[in-house]
Amino acid sequence: MSELLSGMKRTDMCGELDLKDSGREVTLMGWVNRRRDLGSLIFIDLRDRTGIVQIVFNEEWDSNLFSRAGELRNEFVIAVSGTVVERAPEAVNDKIPTGKIEVKVKELKILSRSETPPFLVDDSTKAADNVRLKYRYLDLRRPVMQKNIITRHRIAKVVRDFLYDNGFLEIETPMLTKSTPEGARDYLVPSRVQPGKFYALPQSPQLFKQLLMISGFDRYYQIVRCFRDEDLRADRQPEFTQIDIEMSFVDMDDVLNINEKLIATVFKEIMGIEIKLPLKRMSYYEAMSRYGSDKPDLRFGMELLELSDVLKNSSFNAFKEAVANGGCIKAINAKGCSVFARKEIDSLSEVAKTYGAKGLLWVTYTHDGEIKSSLTKYLTNEELDGILKVTSAKPGDLILIAAGEFEKTCDAMGHVRLELGNKLNMIDKDKYELLWVVDFPLLEWSEEEDRYVAKHHPFTSPRDEDIPLLDSEPGKVRAKAYDMVLNGTELGGGSIRIHTREMQKKMFNILGFSDEDAQSRFGFFLEAFKYGVPPHGGIAYGFDRMVMLLTGSESIKDVIAFPKTQNASCLLSGAPSEVDTKQLEELHIKLDL
Incomplete structure (x- = not known):
């Protein structure tokens, strides 16, 4: 123990x-959160990870102790001993759990002094994100951040306890593995002992968890770090955590x-x-047809409506061509929004x-019963009546319409729906709506690569009844894949895996891999398929997103202890950074900048 x-x-x-502690002698340790000097009295709000308690110094009790208390400033680390006493009724602070008591201090030790922090260590801080990240150890002292990190720990424990009780084994998989590109870009780690060769940091434990099933472990899980070297969006990190289950x-x-x-x-124990x-x-x-999203937010209505039958013979070419080409015409009834200005x-x-849509067309049903539209000269009265009937329009409603290829049109209208939901305050922020989205397409066509790519990953099994379509119409094959969605956000996703060597090779061929290519990238995995593979499947949850x-x-950065910025930098440590020439020489690397 420190001499201090x-x-x-x-x-x-x-x-x-x-209150039950009144009269007890206690010793507390923590940080000075706030200091109030009232002349002969000094009040200190003392903070640790559990919260704040008020401690009191009185000049009449001990003038030397009072003088030393006068040295205290925000973020000093102190230890105090004293007696818990009940506050006077007029001094009760109902804003904090300890607001009915305080501690009369008898002994004080200053364990560490602090300079003035670059921002207020308080939940009301207005510090910019870059300042908070640079001084993350100060940011993490704020009660809201401590609560988030503690909740993260609690969620992980609930998950571990549940999976243990249901026969799952926690098994670690390698951090240094083989690069098997098919998805995001790998983070590469050069090998010193095998010059010119590289490990990859895992984007997920996908192959290894399937190998564990082939190994006979039956039920596996891992709360595991994963890595993807990709351009970061607002809520992506280069390193993230998954709850991985198979x-x-x-x-x-x-x-x-x-x-x-x-x-x-998890919801019951945590929430x-x-x-x-x-x-x-x-x-x-x-999900796409009704909500314009494969992760629909069910907290509000305003579903997408189908106008293809009503407008398939319209004189408006965009409508006619969309239906003729296998696309769709979608509408949203923005109820009560006929008053929207053109802007x-x-x-x-x-x-x-x-x-991806070419724009929106509109029909306004005014409160006076008048029909106004950007399509007036193209639509017959019968077509207008059809639009009003399908959308159940009433005076005061605004109908928004888009036409084109199915997925693009639905996706565009799905985002319009969310924009309206937020604009009109239709989304109950205290509501939790969970669902499974199933029957995803197995494949999607990539214009950029001019080939089919896996909608999820190459190890996803097709639905049995769709297997005959793999040779003739692969785009119509549905996968045994599923996503769990919470309030319009994908919480986790997974699939039943391919478990025969023949089907796995066929899948690789459809994705454009030659036998040599598949062997080069996934040979160790395909080799295991020679020795008896059980039917298996699993799921992976985005743990950071779940905690958020x-x-x-507001952001996954607020639930990760030491996150990185949008350009994958750590403002706290300065990573990534240059390294010594000697280190590069040992790895047989020359820089060409």
């Missing part, structure tokens, strides 16, 4: 004291059932919320264009 602490041993945490001798129902019980347990099971299931096609409609049209949603945080 000699004779003092912490007996309690600050935020855990209450099961043998199961079908899709088995995986979905155990996982919705897992998530229901005190009972989730009704089983969860709703919705096909990918239905507001144009703004929504820009949202649609951003996500359950804590109501």
Whole structure:
């Protein structure tokens, strides 16, 4: 023990004291959160990870102690001993759990002094993100950040306890592995002992968890770090955490059932919320058609409506061509929005264009019963009546319409729907809507690569009844894949895996891999398929995202202890950084900048 602490041993945490402790002698340790000097009295708010308690110094009790208390400033680290006493009724602070008591200090030790922090260590801080990240150890002292990190720990424990109780084994998989490109870019690690060769940091433990099923472990999980070297969006990090789960001798129902019980347990233990099971299931096609998203937000209505039958013979070419080419015509009834100015409609049209639509067309049903539209000269009265009927339009409503290829049109209108939901305050932020989205396409066509690519990954099994389509119409094949969605955000996703060597080779061939290519990239994995593979499947949850949603945080950066910026830099440590020439020479690397 430090000499400064000699004779003092912490007996309690600050935020855990209450009226039942009145009269007790306690020793507390923590940081000075706030200091108030009232002349002959000094009040200190003492903070540790459990909360804040008020401690009191009185000049009449001990003038030397009072003088030393006068030295205290924000973020000094101190140890105090004293007596817990009940506050006078007029001094009670209902804003904190310890607000009915305070501690009369008898002994004080200053363990460490602090310079003036670059920002207020308080939940009300206005510090910019870059300053918070540079001084992350100060930012993490704020109560809201400590609460987030503690909740993260609690969620992980609930997950581990549930999976242990259900027969899952926690097994680690390698951090240094082989690069098997098919997805995001790998982070590469050069080998010193094998010059010119590289390890890759895992984008996920996908191949290894499947190998564990082939090894006979039956039920595996891991809360694991994963790495992707990709351009970062607002809520992506180059290193992130997954809850990774795999099961043998199961079908899709088995995986979905155990996982919705897992998530229901997390909600009950962490949020005190009972989730009704089983969860709703919705096909990918239905989700796209009704909500314009494969991760639909069910907290509000305003569903997409189908106008293809009404307008397929329209004199407006965009409508006619969309239907003739196998596309769709989608509408949204923005109820009560006939008062929108043209500028507001144009703004929504820009949202649609951003996500692939050519724009929005509109029909206004005014409160006076008048029909106004950007399509007036193209639509017959019968077609206008059809639009109003399909959309159940009433006076005061605004109908927004887009036409084109199915997925692009639905996606664009889905974003318009979300924009309207936020604009009109239709989304209940305190509501939690969970569902499974199933029956995803197995493949999608990449214009850029001029080939089919896996919608999820190359190890996803096709639905049995769609296997005959693999040779003739691969784009129509559905996958045994599933995503769990919470409030319009993908919480986790997975699939039943391919478990025969023949089907796995066929899948690689459809994706454009030659036998040599597949062997070069995945040979060690395909070799295992010679020796008996059980049917298996699993799921991976974005753990950072889960914690963000359950804590109501604005960003995943607020639930990760030491996150990186959008250009993958660590403002705290200065990573990435240059390294010594000697280190590069040992790795046989020359820089060409």
